Amino acid sequence: MRRAELFGVPLVRPWSWQAFLLGFAVVGVSAVLQGICVALGAKLYFAVFLPSLFVLGFVAGAPAAIFAALLTIPLVWWAFIPPFFQFTPLSSASADSINLFCLLAVLLIGLADLCRETITIISRGGLTRSGESAATNSQ
16 A cells, blocks of 8 residues: 655655654744845735645644644744734734634645645545445336
């Protein structure tokens, strides 16, 4: 049986220390890219983090992606929401940005998990028909 992979990139076992280490690394790289975007004038606080959460959820599984999302919120609050590099009470707009990030993160992590399961099923040979089900019309 082959191990599930995506274009030659092996999928990491969920709940392994490698998955969480990959999640930590993805958040770090995303923070650097977000810092570059902020330096160029972008005010989208979570712009780089959302696609990286999807890719992380696909490669390392939902637990690592949830860990990365939970790590992202205080990081963005501290480093990218003005005043920079300090925790202050959130404005209404900043709180809305965090809420929208949470919603989109849940949706993207769920979609990534479905894609991951689909790749796993396909790599095992697909679904096999084990007979007729109750939904099959036998006419």
